[in-house]
Amino acid sequence: MTQFMKPTLVAAALLGLTNACQNASAAEGYEINGQFKNVPVGTTLHLSELTSSQFVERGTAKTDAQGKFTFKGTLPVAAAVYQLKVDEPNQVLLVLDNKSRVTLAGDAKSLPATYSVKGSKDSELMQQLTRHLTASKVQMEALGKRYNAAGQAGQTDSLPAIEKRFYVVQGRSAARTRSLIRREATSVAAGFATLSFVNPDEDFAFADSIAAVQRKAQPGSPFTQALTERLEPLRATAIGTNAPEINLATPGGTPLSLKSLRGKYVLVDFWASWCGPCRQENPNVVKAYNQFKDKGKGFTVYSVSLDDDKDRWTKAIAADGLLWPNHVSDLKKWQNAAASAYGVQAIPQSFLLDPTGKIIAKNLRGEALQAKLAEVLK
Incomplete structure (x- = not known):
């Protein structure tokens, strides 16, 4: 439930309120x-x-x-x-x-938790969002503590159920957030909330639709500009688009193109030997590979490593039992050409492709990956 972030200056998401109910006769101020x-x-x-x-x-x-x-x-x-x-x-x-x-x-x-605001529909929208997101955060933090406690106690059998519940809560929270924003899509508050509270990697189509509304309704808002700039680098890997081609070398030095795997469902998985969250997620990817590799049209993994040390890379492949043959890297760490093409700023990060090479899901973890594969590989 974590990622290793690329070193960068990241602005904190902020809760905001805006006044849309104004007295036209009021003095300036x-x-x-x-x-x-x-x-x-x-x-x-x-x-x-x-x-x-x-x-x-x-x-x-x-x-x-x-x-x-x-x-x-x-x-x-x-x-x-x-x-x-x-x-x-x-x-x-x-x-x-x-x-x-x-x-x-x-x-x-x-x-x-207790404030109320009057005189503005925008402010009322933001108050609803604030309370909703606070409640969701409390639920997810409690589930995170349960997950960690179960892991420390060696109760590994209970981890999948806790993780599944976490993603259910996360999904419902995201759906409620979208619903609230959609009600006031032309408001300044909607632009701010989309920028602050919507994950564009997972909800690109929604965020892009709100950005389009904002460019017409609030062209001078700094949130409109910031949202537009945030979305543009993600456009190439939005769900429903054709995945950018990758053609990097295997550990043996042979080029291996992503396109060569057409005809199967493919998980393009960005990781590295030095990335703790990646190594923690690897068992889930291995489990999914073993379970679905021979079902339906077939499933495989195309692993792109952000390592810069070949020996560490290959040892991690062996240690984690990453049995699929599709491992590539240019050993340039964050300057990896594929990572740049896919806009990767944090790992692990993954993209699930259908047999035609179209992106159908992003950043599926654990049970979520297995559930999606079970759905498409019937």
Whole structure:
């Protein structure tokens, strides 16, 4: 349930709110009125703008004896993400412009779980998403702890069921997220939420459809631009497209093309001997290979290694029992030509191809891989 990430600067996904309900007659400038429970009188609240690399404070307000507070003023840009913070665990993110009129309430000691926002359909959408995703995260973290505990206790027979449940929860969470975003597809919040909460590797078609709506409805939004830029490198390996060709050398030095395996279902599997999560996933791939290699039209694996040491690569193949003959690499680690063509930024990463070479699934793990193969290899 983990990946080894390519070293890079990755921005954290943020929860955001945006005000779409505006008073046309209001004077230029934003206003936030709120009341928090369990906050001492005189507590300083901070409002900070998210710039390209950090939060920059734009204002402060103090709570009164009833926990009430007001922020008002003029913002430096048309619309941006702002953080309203009590302390590190208790903060919310807003998208504000100079016509925003937002009302907040909540418990200052558990703000993310209790806050409410009024005056904006976008904000209500983001509140629903926040609570839904928080609940899903709690479920998945609990399943992750159960999985680790079972593994440490040697209860390996229970691991597949826990893993299966994890993916069920993950799938339902993704479906609910898509449903909520789709309701307000033209809003700024929908663009932000798609960028932040949708995995484009798994939901490319959905993310691309929202990006198309956003380019018409919100052409000036920074989220629209960022979402478009995020999706473009993934277009070549989206589900339903023909897989890019690969032609790299085997350990023996002979070129082996991906196209030569047409006629079978093929798992293009990016891995490396130095990648712990890859080595942990290898037994699942071996199990799937042994179970399905002779069924239907047949199944095989085309393993692309991101190693830079041939000896370590070949020893890992033997140690992990990777019995299929299709092992290739150019021994250039992250500069691997195939990884570049497929936009690989983390491993393990895999692409399941049908007999014509079309991508039909991505990043299937454990029971999910076996279930998909059982479905197509009837």
